[in-house]
Amino acid sequence: MGGLRKVAAPFVVPGPPGVAVRAGLKGLSGQDETVLRRVGTLLGSLAAGDLAARCAAGLEHDGEQWARRKRALTGESSARWAGSMTRATHDQWALARRGQLAHLQNLQAGVDTVTHRLAQPLGAKGTRNTPGGYGSRREWFAKSRRLWVLQDRLEQVRADFEAGRVRVVRGGRKLLRTRHHLMAAGLSEVQWRLRWQAERWFLQADGESGKRYGNETIRISPEGEVSIRLPAALAGLANAPHGRYVLACRIVFHHRGEQWADRVTAGRAVAYRIHYDVDRGRWYVTASWQTPPVQTVPLSAVRAGGLAGVDLNADHLAARRLDEHGNPLGAPRRFDYRLTGTAGHRDAQVRHALIRLLHWAKRHGLALAIEDLDFAAETTREKHGRRKRFRKLISGMPTARLRARLVSMAAELGVAVVAVDPAYTSRWGAQHWQKPLTSTTRKPTRHDAAAVAIGRRALGCPIRRRTAPPPPHRSDAVGHRTVQARPGIPGREGSRPRVPGPRTRSVPSGRGAKAGDQCAHNRSGHTAEHEPWTQDSLPLSP
Template identity: 40%
Template sequence: MAPTQSHSTRSAPDGRMLIGQLAAAVHRVPRTGEGERCRHTGSAETSVSVENVRAAVVNGGGLVARGGGKRPRKRELRTLAAPFIVPAPAGARIRDRLRLSTSEGEVLRVVGEHLGRHARADLAERVRIGMVPTKQNRRAERKRALTRMSSSRWAGAISRASEDQYQLSLRCLFDERASLRRAAVKICKRLAVPCGQRVDGVRGYPNQAERAQKQCRLRVLTARLAEVERRIKAGHPAIVVGGRRLAKVRHNLADAGLTETVWRERWDTARMFLTADGESGAPYGNYTISVDPADGTVTIVLPEPLRHLANTPRGRYRLACTVTFNHRREEWLDRVTASRAVRYDIVCDPERGRWYLDASWSTPTSPPPTLSELIARGVRLLAVDLNADHLAACVVDVHGNPVGEPVTVPTGLTGSASRRDGLLWGGRHWQTPLQRQSKTIVTRHHGAAVAIGRRALGHGIRRRPGVTAHDQRIVTRGATGQTVPRPRARGATSPPRTTGTPHPGSKTCRDPSDQRVLLPVSQDRPGRQPAGPVCSDAAKPRPHP
């Protein structure tokens, strides 16, 4: 995968605007001595030299004029960061469904609510301790208090989860502070410029109404920044166990289409704690939640106050259902049979009324290959364009040509994202070709993904000169190295062409059933012999009656 990112600056004009500027500049280039004469006489004619034209090309179309005329606004492309290889994930997570009975579901809910209540209390205590070194977070003291209400292993999992949540919340505070500072500085720079004017490359707001709105926005950002600074100084991030968004829905149940009972069920489910960290050397990699690889049975160690609910010796509760973990099962079996650490999470989905068991473990990491190594191998790349709410991906071959249909992966993230010039160029040169070979809707983000992959392979963003256009008669003919869409198994058609197969000299057209059928050339051309039909028996044209 080769995603990229960019900085926010002005975008460049299109090709027609650039050609028009260059043509006008060439016509205005004075003869020898005319430029000086125009400047000395105070003429309104603008003196543009060949150096101006070259600078316009280098600067992406921004033409800097000298003389008595008005200076056009300089436009530049935003700087695109170099594509990089995304390393392999540092862990794996798989899931299987738990088909529980009503009584088993009630037992798990009681255990989850009991552990969740103590987990929230421990997290609150960790927040009160504040931002201190690791040795001063009093984890051992907190763990001893939790052991009396659960078990030693449950207490260890709770205290580790509290520390991880606290550190994550601190990082979010630092990121929010940086974001608020950037927004405030940007608004302050534009407020310092009068409306409708531009000073040192900074453009003022177009009218007083928008300027007043941005002044109010700046006051809001300043107040939020002060609150974030206060929380960072105190080391007390705001954490809502169960989710802040779900908590706010409680005040707008009618708009969310929920009843108080349904909301309470979702809220209580989100605040349960049923996570057991794995440990190497323990039976099947986890002593608290154990899965037998032979028959898939699941057993859970109950907290000390709930040992009366146990149905097996030593305070354990065995579920009647089993799990199989079809996805990545071999990797999971290798770990549990060798008693290597595997973490288990029991998750409830109240909307669907289902329970799941998640298994996760860490995987050995290795440095990812460089772009030059991948290019030398001649492998295909999965180019990804990062966006606010989705990932636009497309596979490109070693020549930089898209293969197959582009893919959109929704991420469900909130917030705004800056536009990218990869989107501009990719949408201009690759959105239309991708749409021709895809039956789904292709956006400029998919074109940007192709542009990113081509830059990673060392190719230019634009299509190579000499690539044949999309034409009904020559739709299957492409330039050297062009990719050929993968054949689809639909009915009986002739054998599909592949890259490197010599063209038999026949034409192609589209059948009403969207199948490619090869037909003979119906007319002679100078220097070319008519070719016979090349097709299978099932695809031969029927003679006319």
Template identity: 60%
Template sequence: MTRLRSVARPFVASPGTGVCIRDRIKGLTAGDEVVLRTVGEHLGRLASADLACRVRDGLDHDSDRWADRKRDLTASSSSRWAGSITKATHDQWGLARRAQHAHAQSLTAGVRTIRDRLCLPVGEPGRSGQPGGYRSRQEWHAKSRRLTVLEARLAAVEADRAAGHVSVVRGGKRLLNKRHNLNAAGLTEAQWRHEWEATRWFLSADGESGKRCGNETIRVTLDGEVSLRLPAPLTHLANAPHGRYVLTGRVTFGHRGHEWGDRVEANRAVAYRIHHNPGKDRWYLDASWQRKDTTVILLETLRAGEVIGVDMNADHLAAWRLDTHGNPTGKPRTFAYDLTGTATRRDAQVRHALTRLLHWAKQSGVKAIAVEDLDFTDSKTREQHGRRKRFRQLVSGMPTSRLRTRLLAMTAEAGIAVIAVDPAYTSRWGAQHWQKPTSTPTHKTTRHEAAAIAIGRRALGHQIRRRTTPPRQHQTDAAGHRTLQAGSGTPGREEAGHPGPGPRTRSVPPTRSTYAGNQATQHRSGPPTDQDTVLLSV
């Protein structure tokens, strides 16, 4: 018998508190672009040097060393520019450190899986969901060589982690690798160089509450005027008092512009980032701030109303609305997206699908959406699934992190809560208990739609298994318990129920029998059968 893993309790996900909006800076002159390129290139060199210094410090870095780095940068820029650079360096080093830890965990899982399978005889089948031995001696030999490679990689990663050394590329490793094969990337050397330099520029400033318009370094007024404080070596380029340069171009935020305007008018902190798109030759401005007025609703409160269960797939979202009792109502919905093309297009596809989902939830009056708490970090490895390349590609294609981030941010704005549930057995049990009963002659319920029902029921606190249909009135007592519904504390309550065997005497009826056979000797209205006349002593 296969042992099922324990199912974690659902929880309400914390809503997104960060807000970021973007708009194009229109009407820039050639002089404005020269100043922006010069400032971005100067601060980019300082940011690269500061990041290299932080990587060299490793685990020996402390607050005093941070203050020394900021003091060295202030002489070549300003105290505010230095603060933004050191903070960005700290965040980038921390992100690389977390990625290094995740890579070590993936290597550890691969080494453990290969070791376990090498210890098994060749050709031994797997048991209880665990992989068995390898299929042939050739595969066993190849995996033993791969084990040596993974162990060497793991040792190198663990050594770097113990020393606090991380590998970081300002501008991105993917763009750096394009330089080695420009033909495949469809770029010339000049185009790649222009994109590489633009990515490494630094034009970001943190907000300050109480300062004019919420930012003293990059200031944006309500009428869209953009000005920036020039670094100390570049003050000769200023066209305004106090070493500032005012751009000719203007920016107007159409999306959430009223929220941004309220913060600017109240002099509340707003962070800005100016960046250049070499492909379109356009300049953009990002404005971001943090909201602290979001509240988390209790799970018991959300369970008192309806919930929409959402099953995430590689190319669509399958959703179904459930009432408070866990019964599906209405028709299921499918929100498709296409994750091909550029990163911007993929992000737009995900955002559009989530927008349609939230519009449907608001029209239905639903206050909560149930999703699976997915994390496919370990499931993508070739050691975990072996030859199942199509399944690995399917899992890798699911935008789990992008969907999770976008969903939390968009639901917080729409006033809808997100309930995260354990993804264990939702697809299997959903198809087993709900796919056939919910199918109609005009609509065939898919496995993903049935999984959406299972996700919603788990979020509401109900078992995934449906109540067993009670027998007809003349086959049992009307006042007795007419279902096989298990209690909330019963182990294995989400598994399929099976009848227990009855006693082996004909004088005592069986305790229960769902799959009853010949009922001639029970509930009979005619004469007894022949076997009832046979003596027990024979």
């Protein structure tokens, strides 16, 4: 047990810090679309220049430089537009910085792994925590060349990280690279250009508490009227007082519409973002706001009524209900989804599986226990070597998105979520629960057994089954204890070792030197434990 890592304690996952709802801008006139495009293009160019200035400042950026950037943008737009742009720029730079650190750590892990394996003899076996040597001389040579490549990349990334240099592409690096592969992407140059421009537009404004309808820049009334404060350079396009432009359409938030209406009526802060969907040819507006922190339910209260363990897999969610003592109840449940097709289709599949899981848990009054998964360090090429299929499987599992969606959707339905350490849940679940749950009509999978292990860990119970009470005597006539030893353990059927020393009582039969030799008892061909018996020779005469 000394080689096993320490398992963290389970905890109740707090609810989401905010919400976001989206509605379509239906019924826009041609003038409305022209104004939105011109405003987005102007503010997008200003945001691009501000991002370049922030990246050039690097680690030497401070509050005074932030104020100078905001003053420079205020003259060409407005103070509120400038505040939104500088804040978005800062968030984008911070995100790129975190990604750069993750990339640095990934490269360092790859270099360490390759260096260790190159130092091992060819064909050397690895241990549970460290890999062994490479299988052939050819592979060793190829990895030695790759080590130089990784070290060169590591030096470049480390130099950029220490200097505070980040590389950010407004519009997305993936879309930028698509420009050179239009035929493979199935796009024309005009279609790609429209996508590129739409991604680089800037039409988002932060909310302000105490202001009318919670936002002075992009204002939406409770009746659905949308008005935009135009930048100074486009003030001539205004159709309303105070340099504002009112759109011809009315919007309705079908999801959380009452919450949104209560906020805007009370003048509480609501942030808005207007964006254009190129594939559908439609405009949308997204409203978001922060929610006050809610006191989470104590873990003891969550465990009181039992819960359901959920095992995340590449194509389904395996769930198993457990009572408060950790005993499985009912049949295992499976909620399928497919991570194929477009991103929107994959996202819809995940949402559909989660809502079915949550409705099932809500119907039975159960909390959910999930693994606190993070596969960021498990998808490296050097960690799993040639196991391309396994690397692709791990990379394709949307652990972060599924966890975030599960927490937000569970909070809406009032279902508590408990996160547990994922260490050894699949291995120990299959070892201790897959066979006991098997019957003539049902054969559980490893995922079903892992769901039981996850649920038991959330309840504070050991994953292995409960120890049976001791037999009335020390022999194994009534069978071995449940957790004493597995069937394949060497010496399981042997006798206990004889303790040397003076005897305080006589040794009964069956306790001699050959007591452990089971095949020597009352079987032909073996010497008995008592004194050997020999037949006397026949007499020569009567």
